[in-house]
Amino acid sequence: MSPTQVSLRELPHLGTRHLGQIGGLLRPGTHASPLLEFGERFVITPPGFPAMLVTHDMDDVRELFANHEDFSVGQVLSRFSSHDMMFGKQSLIFLDGEEHRRERRLFGPPFQSKALRSYEDLMVEVVERELPKWPVGEPFEFLTAGYDLAIGVLLGVVFGAVAEERRDRLRQAVIGWFGEIESRGFLAVTLITPLIGGYTLPYPPLRRRQDEVDAVILEEIAARRVAPDGGSDRRDVLSRYVGTELDQHDDVALARNMRGILLGAYETTAITLGWIAAMLAAHPEAMAELDTAIDAGDDGRLDEYLDAVVAETMRLRPVSPFTGRRALRDTVINGVAIPKGAIVIVPILLIHESPQHYKDPLTFRPERFLTDRPNGHTWLTFGAGAHRCLGASFALAEARILFRTVLRQRRIAAIDGPIEAPRRFHTGLSPADNARITLLPR
Template sequence: MIATTVQDSANQPLSGLFDVQSLPGPGVGAVRQAWEYWSSPERFLQRCAQLGDRFTLKMPGHGTWVCLTNPADIKRVFLADSGVLQFSEVLRRLTPDEVALGPVVHLEGPSHIRWRRMTLPSMQGQRLSVYEPSMVAATERMLQRWPWGESVSLTSSMQALALEVMLEIVFGLADVKRREQVRQHAMAISAELGSKRFLLALVLGIARGGRWTVGFSRLRSLVTAMDLPMREELQERRLQGQTDRPDVLSMLLRATDSQEIGMSDDEILNTLRTLLLAGQEATALQLCWTAERMVRHADVLRRLDDTISVGDDSYLDAVIKESMRVRPAVPITARYVVQPLELDGLTVPAGMFVVPFIFHVHRRPDIYPEPLRFRPERFLERDADPYAWIPLGGGARRCLGGPFALFEMRVILRTILQHARFRLTTAPDEKIVHRQIGLAPQLGAVVTLDHRG
């Protein structure tokens, strides 16, 4: 079970470490840390696991990172005001998100709250059930083409499926030609983001303090090309008053803020880009990790088979949450310190990063007994603590599409399990490698599917 210390640890004071400079670190220089993080993330994460509740990392071009694995510290970070901690500055310095997604991801304070309130209704609550038939249909179409009985990597299939789902839900029954154009451009962008060329440009951009000027011309061209059919669709619907369709674009066209002002075309376009690119990539990665874990545990496969057959999704939800615990698609989240941050017994100066270390808080034995064991039952025995289970981040910057992603993974996996059985494997665990800024199975999650008899 999840230990009862989850809530306790979120309130326990820390002691004995009062100065950032006194915090432990990996014992190697900034360049070596960066090299190991990108070239061998699994070894790097294992090294950091020995450093305790608070430790520091140093990355070229970014000074000191104060890394946190205690829920008490993480709670303070997630609840801090944007005048003290900012997420947008992290994105500017550590990711080329503005190149791919646009300025909407860098909003802070009231402007971010406004955008979030206008976008959220399309991504959560009862709205999700409207999307389920499209998710089921897309998954069944994928299975019709499946090479039954063959060992295959899931990565490309899950990326294509997640993109198909997003296109259907974002655009609905919109112009087929435009939707196909968006699909082709989005696939090209995904391929670019997964290329060695992009990884090198990303590492160099980070080392240069977030200057995304070298190596991103192809990405910019692809994004511009994808924008054209999306903008055409958006403007046509606005002009013709077609805002009553059951898709995200129509909801964004109808959305207004507290002053009854709607989103501009550019705001909507940036939002659509964020959903299509960032949303589908993270979901595809997590689906791969969930399958990679499932096929190595006979008891999990048996219980899934039993529960799915009687229409019970509770165990499947627990399997998804447990996979996000032991193999989060993103290992960290971060905030940039604008004003000194007071933690218990520690002041983090302005100009540093504070980094809730998702990967390691998920492996705390005082919160998750036998933390390396894949045991979904722990999420049936106790609800996930919002400061100890954080694969979607937290606070005002919690992943906007989190509820949608969890729902989508449930529907996709349930549909697969209703038509197929995952074959148990004795293969070693797949190593953790980088894909873009996320963590992926080295072999792409190799699985074998058999027809459900």
Template sequence: MVQLLSQQELFVITSHPDHVESLFKAKPRDAPSLTGESPLRPILGPNSVLTTVGEQHMRQRKLLLPAFHGDAVQRYIEMIERVAEREIDRWPIGKPFALAPRMQAVTLDVIMSGVFGIEGRPAPGTVEHRIRQTFRRLLLASTNLLFELVELQQLGRPEPHGPLKWMIDLLDRHLYPAIRERRAQGVKPGAHDVLSMLLEARDEDGNQLTDEELRDQVVSLVLAGHETTANSLAWTFERLLRFPAAYDSLRELVRSDREEAESYVEATIYEGMRVRPVIPMVVRMVKRPWQLGQYVVPADTPVGVSIVALHHREDVYPDPHAFRPERFVEQKPGTYTWIPFGGGIRRCLGASLAMAEQRVVLREIAKRVDLRAPRPAPERTRQRNVTMIPARGGRVVVERKH
């Protein structure tokens, strides 16, 4: 029987794989993403791949995708290894610390390198170093500042002011000169970084992207790309340390360098992202009446796909709360049943990079140190901006190094 839902101010949430498929396969104009209305918009700007819709969005995705494609990502692997090794070497033995900020230092270096083409951590005194520091400060401050933004939006005053405006202005004061300097220098032959690619890009009329367009893309990629990946890694360890059988299997395999190690590492990441997806929901606005199973959702209704609920469906993942990488060892995740990166034409642009970073960092940590959780109780989840993070940052103690 078909039921018609017709309440005002309706917000529909689903976690059914068939509904997910219909939304992710929809034409962009029929079910656009709501990221354009994100409270982050004043920081990201109007020209970002995250905030645009329709034709403009498709053009931007096409432009950016090659930089984050699997082959391009291969170039970063060695750099990620070096950054991870350096980071792990600094960890103290026997003293608890939170993994998330440590992972964030790694992922910030990786994304800065991908976007600006600098090797490793930028040297003090360089413009890239100042940009990195400002991003760090912006991120540290962003929780409170974003609450402020949400409030301003509710009051109908979406323009940032006060400390947030100060922070954005500071970032822009470093970013614009860096963009102008790079434009003046010209692109080096063979350069693969995002900024070089964007500087070379031309629209249909042969025009270059403006400084504002470049700035918005760069800010969006750095913001979208590093906190998510860092927290995803922190969660996977938070889970691993509470499921010793999986942690033991992982360590044994990576330390023996057996062939199966690669697939077990990957499966562990899939499982970590299944049980603790950092972004718990994606939303699409249906622009025409939408059939979801036995229901018809009226036009102009936001439909949330609950990634967390989908990933915990008993019919898809038996014993859903158990952490079992074996689920994914011989079976790749399903397009509409494993969706930590969302899907369709808004699927995460950095998914290949995020997977590569997680593979390398997880392997390095599992190989080089033995960790334990300072407390056996699981960490609760905490909402931070649009992400769901471990409440204590994924606290660990290094027992010994190898």
């Protein structure tokens, strides 16, 4: 080891009594965590787990995200979650190095700017279909509405106009699959996984639901291969692959990847929409800014402020409040020697709430993003580097378009008191009361 390097043994270590305080770095109010007294880096070694370096030193973070060869995201997901069962280990998020770069090149085009513009009419259509179902003048859970919006948009964007004999079957199969993922049975499996070395116990109900989804997708792929010219004017994601230069997978792999896109965006979209609604309800001054733009018919101002609202909401309530990488080999980041198998944890929310990076960091102030767009080094909602979320641009545009369409027809009533807290037992940040708001007529 170079004399200028430090080992994990030389860094502050958390004792067993401190382990229960880790959650304080993953929930709003990170500035109050007693763990900050350990500095910007510390090591935790829970029994039965690999050594973990927790760091919010920004030089560490930048080097970690820039190192595309020595670290794996997929191995962190496999060790701490059941993502490998849900997505399959051949999916993009589990691949590293050249395999990851190749798949990213293949699956990137449908989420680039030109493609995104073609999805806008569909997003508007989904809101206009769902909005009449929502109560006016009485409280309801906007998170539930967010799930309905998310599945409507995703099915349309990923598959487009599916043949009638498969359309309802696909929707019901996907809903059933999502329901199984959110079931108590699978939650128990997910909670056990980290405790038994990252092994996910077999869960046949989820496998059956996945097979049902894949069966319908495979039928749709086969139908499009028989008549490839029939989709020449289609803009959905699947049609951008079948029969094109991007079509480099067998049908089973293509179906799995289409299913993975659905799952990757479904919950994160719904939760983000819920938080945006909750933030606007708790901050009537922000809602007033949007009202002014709508009343004036100023679409440019409306979109600009909505983009800022979305960015600020994602800063304060990132669905995933942390990210991590596992060392594939002995390596070094910013002078710290990381042994093979060790995990580096980046507490995203702690960085987002730091006064070093944001003035008045705990205050919801969309105006901070009107002149300065989110900085990719300190705004880490979608991660960074080679493994930055492929759908980041899609998610930002989607949130703006959906809320623009909603707010042109409804207002969000102000609430008394603070914004609702995150759900206590949830790996991410999800509204505890399901983003309970009241819509008013415009």
